[in-house]
Structures are given as structure tokens and as C-alpha cells.
Amino acid sequence: MKKHSILLALMLVFCLQIRAQNLSEYPNFERYQAKNSELQKLESYPLVVFIGNSITEGWTNQHPDFFTAHNYVGRGISGQTSPQMLLRFRTDVVALKPKVVVINAGTNDIAENTGKYNASYTLGNIQSMAEIAKANGIQVVLSSVLPTGKFPWKEEIKGVSALVDDLNKHIKRYAFENNILYIDYNSLMRDSEGAMRADLSEDGVHPIGKGYDIMENLIQPTLDNILSH
Template sequence: MNGKRIGRWGLLAVICLSFSIGEAFAQKKDFANLTRYAKENSALSKTAKKEKRVVFMGNSITEGWVRTHPEFFKTNGYIIGRGISGQTSYQFLLRFREDVINLSPALVVINAGTNDVAENTQPYNEDYTFGNIVSMVELARANKIKVVLTSVLPAAAFKWRMEIKDVPQKIQALNARIETYAKVHKIPFVDYYNAMVADDNRTLNPQYTKDGVHPTGEGYDVMERLIKTAINKA
């Protein structure tokens, strides 16, 4: 009897220890990478009354944009690029307060969806991705931040996830849904897709990319003309 009790207590101790280790491990993880821009965010001064600060929220396409054409952001006074390579809309939504709301911008540009379709964090579900985008819009508006929505860029496939099929169709369907939502809610929508797609209406035009997903400087030139016009109108 005592042996059984000791065994049970030992098993319980092991279970409790495993939970403790698991929780400690989970606490060390930062799924949304909330601290990625912590230093830059804290360094930003409070917005002046006449300052019209713009935040660009996105993934590696946005992160690469700031790195490739930093003068575009500086010259236009946009200042803030908050792109993180590999992230999905789920992660954008989690860090939206840290990297957008708390910075008190006048406007946020949201480019989301590429890595959702690539299934970087979980299987693709258009309803969930679209819902994340809508939630970001609602959070922005609740905090009196104007929004510009953008299309997902063209892509025929993802080299890091070649098993993902029907990529162009998924991107087109999501873009159509975002555009419709933007029109209904009177939100500026920037269509990068049709300005940058190749003649096959599937791939990112080779003159704008080297890997089929990320723009080169020439690709960002196209995006800059479109987004600047939308921001000025907004």
C-alpha cells in the first residue's frame, strides 16, 4: 500500500514538474516578437500636434523596404517601418498595440497575408486571416488612427514551402475580399498586385523581384508611387 502511495506521489511530482518546465519554456517564447522594435519604439519622442506620423505594418516585404529604400521613409516623414520577416497576420495582431497604437501615428499602412498563405505559423484559413486584418482596422479606428489597406503581392509559389498549392488563387481571393471590405468601409486600398503581376496573372513580375516573392529596388519604386498617393489622400 505504501509503495503504491509513494508511486502515485512520485508520478504526481513528475507531472507537476513537467507542467512547471513547460510553463517556464512557454514564458521564454515571444511568438509575436513583441520586443523586436522595443528599443526603437521607446526612442521615439511623443508626437507633436502637427506631426502626421505613419507606421508601415508588415512582414519581410516591409522590413526589406525600409532597408532597401530608407530615404523614401525619411524624405516623406513616414519614419516608422514595423515589418518583421516571416510573420503572419496573427503575429501582427498581437503586436499591433506595441508597434502601432502606442506610437500614436496619424495613419497605419497594413500589408498582411503573404506568410499566412505560406502557412508560416499554421494551416491557411482565409476567414482567420481576413478576420485578423479586420481586427487591426477596428483597433486602429478605435484609437483614431487612419488606415490604408494594401493587397498581397503576387506570388506563384514559396521556395521555403513548395508543398503549398494554389498560391495565386489564394492570394487573389484574399485580395478581392480585402478590397471589397475597404470599399464598403471607405478605407483607401492600394492594389500592388495588379501593378506588379506578370502577364500570366500569377507571378511577381521578374523585373521587380529575384526570388518571386520579395521586391527589388525597382519593385519598391512601383509600390512607393502607389502608397504615397494613397497616404496623401488619406
């Protein structure tokens, strides 16, 4: 019986170690570690950090000149959900000392990439990122979740456009109630059914160049106004 108890204890410790290791890897701190370190060593801080998922990552890949020309950086990681962004927010945003952060989160939460979707939990993570930024003197811009009708990798999730609209409603309300700027990409990028316009995406989720053009035309005047003061 004693040996059995010891074996169970050892198994529990091993499992906890595995879980702890997974949790420390969960945010993917390593993704931008080298780039962040380089900026900090040179004291070359960006004016704006865009944090998000593959939509943000694709933006920097497809339209790199938009970022370099304005001294912006993108910190998007494909597949990430709002809790992962929150965990890396200090290293990928605060440590870079930007004047502004643009937060785009929620698509992969709704797609349940890291667990069952809960709108209140997702909103709470977005709120926490905004609060951390404001506490560090960083101006916050919240942006809408982009329109989509379904997820190619999670087609079993139904009513996606309604879930997106509901989350956007809560993000917009939070922004309004807390004097935070809100950018509505969704309205100009959706079709009559709430999915992304076919001319703006190849998979219904990720924008192509024309989609990013719309996003840039929407966000740039707001950033110009913030940075001019």
C-alpha cells in the same frame, strides 16, 4: 502512484511555462523596442507607420529615403504572419501615435510560416488591426498581398497565386464595406499567371527596387491626400 501524479503535475507546469515564454516572444516586441522608445522620448511621432513582414522590412532597407523624407516609419519583421503583427500592433503602431497606418499582411500566412493557413483567420487578424487603429483615431490603409506563384521556402504549397487572389478579394471587400482605403499593389506587379513579374523580384516574393518604385507611386498620392486634410 502519488509520486507519479506529482511528477506529471510538475511536467505540466514546466510545459506551460515554456509555452508561455514562447508566446511572449512570439510577436518579437524587442525588434523595434529601442527605436520606438527613442521616438516616444523625443515626442517625434511619425505621420505614417507601415506594418508588415519582410516585404515591408525590405522596403525600409532598400528605399530608406522614401520613409525619412516623409516622416514615415516601417515596422516590418521578416517571416511574420498576421497573428504576430496583431499582437505587436499596440507597441509598434498605436504607441507611436501616427495619423495613418498601412497594413500589409497575408503572404506568410499563406506560406504557413506559423501554422496551417485559414483565410478567415487571417482576414480576422487584419480586421482586428484595422479596428484597433480606428478606435485610436488612426486612419487605416489596407494593401493587397503582393503576387507570387510559389514560396521558395515552402514549395510544397500549391495554387499560391489563387490563394493570394482569394485573400485579396476578401480584404478589398472588407475595406469597401467599412469605408477603408485599399491599395492594390498586386494588379500592377503580377504577370499573366498571377506570379510576380520577373523584373520586379529575384525570388518571386520579395520586390527589388523597381518593385518598390511601383508601390511608392501607388501609395504616395493616397497618403498625401489623407495627410492634407
